[in-house]
Amino acid sequence: MAGHMDTIIGREGKMKHASKPAPAEGTKRGYTIQAVVRAASIINAFQSTSEVLDLRVVAARTGLHKATTFRLLETLVETRMLERAGKQGYRCCVQTARAKRYRIGYASQSNLLPFTTTVSDSLGVAANAANIDLLVLNNGFSPRVALQNAETFVAEKVDLVVDSQINVAVAAQIAAKFSDARIPFIALDIPHPGAIYYGADNYKAGRMAGRHLARWAEKNWKNGPEQIILLGVDAAGPLLNARLTGVLDGINEVGQYARTVPTHHYDTKGGQFEATLDIVRRHIRRRKPERALVGAVNDSTALAALQAFREVGLERACAIAGQDGSVAAREEMRRASTRLVCSVAYFPEMYGERIIQLALDVLKHKPVAPAVFVPHELITPQNVDKIYPNDSWMKVKPNRV
Known part of the structure; x- marks a missing residue:
């Protein structure tokens, strides 16, 4: 039928037919x-x-x-x-x-960090579940590569970008490329101009770790710590290293140690294990620590520091706080008498679903907050099995087919 017809009576008394316009979309129809x-x-x-x-x-x-x-x-x-x-x-x-199948670009920080790998895996699963095409590139800790990847996303005309890169020196340039192309983007862990931030409240997470370190020192060291070691990522600027500021403030809240003992800050070249291992080895040779509190920017640097102390027989001379709550850190905390005394978990395995939902809200022009902070929870050797009770499943070998 071409349209709805109403019968009316004209001035001449004759029957006439007039077309009735179709109801507007969303209007309740009589036969609905x-x-x-x-x-x-x-x-x-x-x-x-x-x-x-x-x-x-x-x-x-x-x-x-x-x-x-x-x-x-x-x-x-x-x-x-x-x-x-x-x-x-x-x-x-x-x-x-579907009216539109979205295409999202994702630039991972690196495939060398367990935390980033977990985030990447969860994003892939969530994108597939949401029927979204995910174009994945790797920034590889390189500002030059991060800029190239941004240009690739613009050339590919993706609908939105999720960017994970730590070099604040190129953050404004990357932001400008997406802004000029009118591509919205979400910045993971390191805020970028004009981006929606998704990640940790770094200072809050650091304070949680610092308070626990100080309480541990009060309980286990009669004379308290004699030095504090901070392992950061200077390329990320003050934002990621706010975790270490939080560590010092947390220590001061409980024990006042940060005001009375020397503090040593080191750049770990992107938070990588091998670079940190060499740095802490040199520190041990020079400073010969007896009771050192170590605040690490992530679990990779925390575990590297632990190995450096352990390989020279000085494991009991340290107490270390990590960040991320990674699988490797959780496994270490299950060891008897470990000196990895805590890590702050951000649950990267849940990033994917939350980021994809955030991306869809942006693409559908729904109101979103300029910063979305992930849940934080302190993991210790005492509660690791409660927070992650299913870790043992990952160690079970499948039956041979």
């Missing part, structure tokens, strides 16, 4: 079945057939009451439009047509 509309909204809440949502998320995305949402979900399961995934999850069995 609202139950079907609601069921369709449930199906459209799923962004792909691999995405698993629970009742709370579906209700939030559709704006429907939870009770209504539950009844519709169960009905759609019965009709095989949805299927249950786990105890509380649902998965859509219908591939819906």
Whole structure:
């Protein structure tokens, strides 16, 4: 039918027909079945057939009451439009047509850091679940490569960029390239001009570690520490090294040690293990520490420092705080009498889902905060199994096929 027809009576008394304009999109029509509309909204809440949502998320995305949402979900399961995934999850069995398949660029900091590798893996999984194309490049700790990668994303005309690079010297240049191309971007861990920041509250995380170090020293060293070692990343500027400022302030809050003992700050060349190992070896030879508190910018530098003390038989002369809560750090904290006394976890395995949701909010022009901080939690040898109870699964060898 070409359109809706209303019958009217003209001035001549003759029957005439006038075209009635179609209702505007979103207008409730007389023949619309609202139950079907609601069921369709449930199906459209799923962004792909691999995405698993629970009742709370579906209700939030559709704006429907939870009770209504539950009844519709169960009905759609019965009709095989949805299927249950786990105890509380649902998965859509219908591939819906999408107006646009987004393409997101992701530049990882490096594939050498366990934390970054975990973030990259979780982003890949989340992008696939959201039906998003992810173009992955590697900045490799290089400002030159980071600039080249930014130019590649612009040339590829991606819809949004997630950038993880630590060199503040080129942050403004990278930001300008994306701004000129009108490409929104999310900066991981290191803020960039004009970007939405996603990552740690570095100072807060440092204070958590510093307070725990000082409490550990009060409990285990009668005379307290005689030196403090800080392992930072100077290329990232004051923002990442705010973790170390927080460490000192946290120590002062508890024990006042940072005001009475010498402090040694070292640049670890991007937070890498081998560079840190050499630095701490040299420090041990020169300073001969007896009771050293070590605040590290990440777990790679923390573990390198621990190895340097351990290989010369001075492990008991240190107490070390890491950052990231990495798998390797958690494994070390399960060793009896370890001197890696804590690490602050940011849960990188959860970054992907949260970053992709943030990216979708930006692309759909929803209001977003200029900075999104990740959850922080102090991990110690005493609580590591409680916070990460499933780590042992990763050590189980699969049965041979």
